[in-house]
Amino acid sequence: QSALTQPASVSGSPGQSITISCTGTSSDVGGYNYVSWYQQHPGKAPKLMIYEVSNRPSGVSHRFSASKSGNTASLTISGLQAEDEADYYCSSYTSSSTPFVFGTGTKVTVL
Amino acid sequence: QVQLQESGPGLVKPSETLSLTCTVSAGSISSYYWSWIRQPPGKGLEWIGYIYYSGSTNYNPSLKSRVTISVDTSKNQFSLKLNSVTAADTAVYYCASRRVGSYYFDYWGRGTLVTVSS
Numbered sequence: 001q002s003a004l005t006q007p008a009s010v011s012g013s014p015g016q017s018i019t020i021s022c023t024g025t026s027s028d029v030g031g032y033n034y035v036s037w038y039q040q041h042p043g044k045a046p047k048l049m050i051y052e053v054s055n056r057p058s059g060v061s062h063r064f065s066a067s068k069s070g071n072t073a074s075l076t077i078s079g080l081q082a083e084d085e086a087d088y089y090c091s092s093y094t095s096s097s098t099p100f101v102f103g104t105g106t107k108v109t110v111l
Numbered sequence: 112q113v114q115l116q117e118s119g120p121g122l123v124k125p126s127e128t129l130s131l132t133c134t135v136s137a138g139s140i141s142s143y144y145w146s147w148i149r150q151p152p153g154k155g156l157e158w159i160g161y162i163y164y165s166g167s168t169n170y171n172p173s174l175k176s177r178v179t180i181s182v183d184t185s186k187n188q189f190s191l192k193l194n195s196v197t198a199a200d201t202a203v204y205y206c207a208s209r210r211v212g213s214y215y216f217d218y219w220g221r222g223t224l225v226t227v228s229s
Contacts, residue, residue: 036215
């Protein structure tokens with residue numbers, strides 16, 4: 001099972017919006033509404049930001065939103081803040097030999 | 112809120128067995144699937160496998176021949192054993208929970224770095 005494809009890096013200025021893509025196949029992203037997104041600051045554990053494509057856990061800022069179209073999921077961060085600078089990983093349930101696959105990861109830089 | 116804490120040796124010799132334990136607090140061990148996920152330095156996340164309190168398991172095929180995950184419900188702990196390790200197994204190892212019926216990891220331990228070196 002190959003990792004889901006994410007851009008290596010995305011950057012934006014404070015206050016701007018950025019979008020991170022996560023491309024898979026019909027066996028994972030496209031086939032199920034089980035895409036999740038994780039934020040990871042350096043030296044810290046990943047933190048769940050989005051589950052089941054577009055749902056935010058309690059306590060996650062409304063500035064984080066997500067969606068899916070076909071085999072590609074997207075995470076949008078609105079009103080970019082310095083604290084949003086981190087690595088972001090998508091994940092999906094998959095019908096392949098392993099039930100879970102992660103994305104390659106995207107480093108978000110706040111300029 | 113579930114809290115998870117990994118413990119175990121930070122250094123393992125090549126060809127030996129990596130052993131880690133995750134202690135669960137503030138959560139019912141029967142309500143979740145319990146996973147191990149690892150992250151080599153500077154790289155992405157890799158799902159290793161999970162166990163349910165009943166003992167049923169599911170492993171990543173790429174590691175299946177070397178991995179065993181077990182659970183001790185009396186201690187609210189689950190464990191990872193990875194045998195015949197090489198330098199490629201050097202990583203931060205995380206334990207994480209997944210609520211029954213869901214397909215995302217809601218709680219994570221802080222992670223523990225395991226280095227494979229002689």
